[in-house]
Amino acid sequence: MSGGDNQQHELEALRARVRELEAAIGSEPATPSWQATEYYTAYHATTGFLLGAVAAMSSLLLNIIGALMFEQHPLQLIRVYLTFPMGEQALHFNAVDNGLILAIGCCLYLATGMVYGMLFELVLTRYLTQLSAPARLAAVSALSLALWILNFYGILSWLQPLLFGGRWIVEQVPPWVAALTHLVFGWTMLLIYRLGRYIPYRLESDET
Numbered sequence: 001m002s003g004g005d006n007q008q009h010e011l012e013a014l015r016a017r018v019r020e021l022e023a024a025i026g027s028e029p030a031t032p033s034w035q036a037t038e039y040y041t042a043y044h045a046t047t048g049f050l051l052g053a054v055a056a057m058s059s060l061l062l063n064i065i066g067a068l069m070f071e072q073h074p075l076q077l078i079r080v081y082l083t084f085p086m087g088e089q090a091l092h093f094n095a096v097d098n099g100l101i102l103a104i105g106c107c108l109y110l111a112t113g114m115v116y117g118m119l120f121e122l123v124l125t126r127y128l129t130q131l132s133a134p135a136r137l138a139a140v141s142a143l144s145l146a147l148w149i150l151n152f153y154g155i156l157s158w159l160q161p162l163l164f165g166g167r168w169i170v171e172q173v174p175p176w177v178a179a180l181t182h183l184v185f186g187w188t189m190l191l192i193y194r195l196g197r198y199i200p201y202r203l204e205s206d207e208t
Contacts, residue, residue, distance in 0.1 A: 040198045044125050045118045047196025048189075052117015055188035056110045060179045066177070077181070078105040083168040084160060091168065113185060118146065120189040121196050136190060144186030148179050 036043070064075040073079060082105045083089035123143065128136050157170050 035200045043198045046122025048118040049114045052114040053110050055185045056113020058188040059185040062184050080172045087164040124193040140190045144182040146165045148182040
């Protein structure tokens with residue numbers, strides 16, 4: 001047998017081996033990709049963290065519009081909230097006549113919303129999905145008002161005087177404004193919480 005015949009025979013043997021390996025690989029069951037089999041708490045907490053920033057922006061925008069309607073500084077709410085780290089000096093415009101300080105205050109406001117967004121997303125996706133729309137609205141409204149009462153009268157009413165010597169947030173923010181701020185946050189979360197639902201990603205190869 002010539003050298004060319006030997007090489008041709010070897011090539012055919014290699015091709016046959018490749019076909020055998022391809023057939024073996026095709027017959028093996030595909031390894032299923034990982035998917036959460038129970039409620040995916042970490043995922044919903046993460047998406048709630050992000051959606052909470054959107055809800056906080058919504059409530060902050062409401063306060064900006066409201067402040068302008070009442071001829072106050074557009075970031076009056078942020079100025080009052082800054083009394084927690086800065087004390088009474090935050091109420092004097094000259095003390096916060098710095099865009100950087102107000103920007104930091106807005107960031108702190110959004111960060112607080114992100115933390116509360118985790119709570120709302122977990123509650124909405126775990127406990128309220130089976131409720132009717134009116135029932136979900138009532139539940140979210142109740143949770144929002146409960147957070148307002150807890151924040152203002154359960155924590156800030158004694159913690160701020162203890163640390164900074166005054167109750168500026170509780171005294172300077174009208175109760176109806178504080179309640180509405182929390183309600184708008186909760187209602188926004190109710191509108192967008194479905195964006196954070198866990199939907200397993202499937203490759204085309206998994207579906208065939």
